[in-house]
Amino acid sequence: MNTQRISVLGLGSMGRALASTLLKAGHEVTIWNRTPGKAGDLRARGAREAPSLEEAIETSDLTLACLLDDASVRETLTPAIGKLTGRTLVNLTSGSARQARELAGWLAKNEVRFLAGGIMAVPPAIGTDEAFILYSGPRDLFDHVAPVLASLARPHWVGEDHGYAALYDMGALSGMYGMIAGVSHATALVDAEGGDVGTFIREVLHPWMKQMLPLMFAEPDPGESNAEMQATGLETMISTSQEAGVPGDLTGHLRAALWEMRRAAA
Ligand SMILES: NC(=O)c1ccc[n+]([C@@H]2O[C@H](COP(=O)([O-])OP(=O)(O)OC[C@H]3O[C@@H](n4cnc5c(N)ncnc54)[C@H](OP(=O)(O)O)[C@@H]3O)[C@@H](O)[C@H]2O)c1
Numbered sequence: 001m002n003t004q005r006i007s008v009l010g011l012g013s014m015g016r017a018l019a020s021t022l023l024k025a026g027h028e029v030t031i032w033n034r035t036p037g038k039a040g041d042l043r044a045r046g047a048r049e050a051p052s053l054e055e056a057i058e059t060s061d062l063t064l065a066c067l068l069d070d071a072s073v074r075e076t077l078t079p080a081i082g083k084l085t086g087r088t089l090v091n092l093t094s095g096s097a098r099q100a101r102e103l104a105g106w107l108a109k110n111e112v113r114f115l116a117g118g119i120m121a122v123p124p125a126i127g128t129d130e131a132f133i134l135y136s137g138p139r140d141l142f143d144h145v146a147p148v149l150a151s152l153a154r155p156h157w158v159g160e161d162h163g164y165a166a167l168y169d170m171g172a173l174s175g176m177y178g179m180i181a182g183v184s185h186a187t188a189l190v191d192a193e194g195g196d197v198g199t200f201i202r203e204v205l206h207p208w209m210k211q212m213l214p215l216m217f218a219e220p221d222p223g224e225s226n227a228e229m230q231a232t233g234l235e236t237m238i239s240t241s242q243e244a245g246v247p248g249d250l251t252g253h254l255r256a257a258l259w260e261m262r263r264a265a266a
Helices: 013-024 053-059 070-084 097-109 139-149 164-192 197-216 227-244 250-265
Strands: 005-009 028-032 062-065 088-091 113-120 132-136 154-159
Touching: 005 013, 005 053, 013 028, 028 053, 053 070, 062 070, 070 088, 070 097, 088 097, 088 139, 097 113, 097 164, 113 139, 113 164, 132 139, 132 164, 139 154, 154 164, 164 197, 164 227, 164 250
Parallel strands: 005 028, 005 062, 062 088, 088 113, 132 154
Antiparallel strands: 113 132
8 A cells, every 4th residue: 555645633642543543553643633732652653743723734645534513623623624625624623414514515615625524433443353444425536545544444335425424423323322321210219229249230221131132123024023012111111210210211311420520521
């Protein structure tokens, strides 16, 4: 693979993992972060820290953005949009399909070649075989940059519509948060009624979820677990939760817990 000049905007946990993996693959990596001092060991390993966003963009053939959310991408790129004209941007920041389409429209007006991405991995998995990244946007642009993107994770193109990477990403997150919400709800329920949560997780919940996961993607057999039985079972689970004072809405407990953790960390 040819060495490429690549700039990474954003040095949060994911941006650092991306920059680190690109360095490992032998690319010339320029890094930029809104708040200085987040480069860790990247500079010692050969990354060049750009003194400004504009220089980060100008230095490279390809710019990857990995910021918090769509608003931070807009806020960051707006003052430097002229520098991106005629260049390629890959946005690996999570967002919604509508946000990706609106970003694509704005970038097209400014003659920026653009792929939208959705990362299907946690930072330590970047550069490993299990990681993959969804991309949407022009197929010829994807084919052009795929060899570089492949050093990060298996690149998987999902369509010309720039919204699709975000759509599938959020769909996958819905599945993931559904599982996390279920586990969070289950342990809250057992805890509320005085059960031993550790034993419950080890001996019941974990083996049960392992048994259920493959069935979720199998053709349902109505003779085995019919709809009436399932609907009644779900209502019983909800009424058991209500009796224990745990929100029957599966996401309710997880959302409250995450907001509490966020408040505590602030
Ligand atoms: N971590 C994961 O497991 C994971 C997995 C898949 C996808 N992702 C996605 O990857 C993206 C980055 O995640 P992360 O884990 O790296 O998050 P993070 O550790 O919280 O880092 C956030 C980054 O965004 C920057 N930022 C925030 N607001 C900004 C603004 N208004 N203007 C400019 N920069 C701003 C931060 O810069 P400062 O240092 O200046 O605050 C930092 O570089 C997110 O969209 C996330 O959904 C993450």
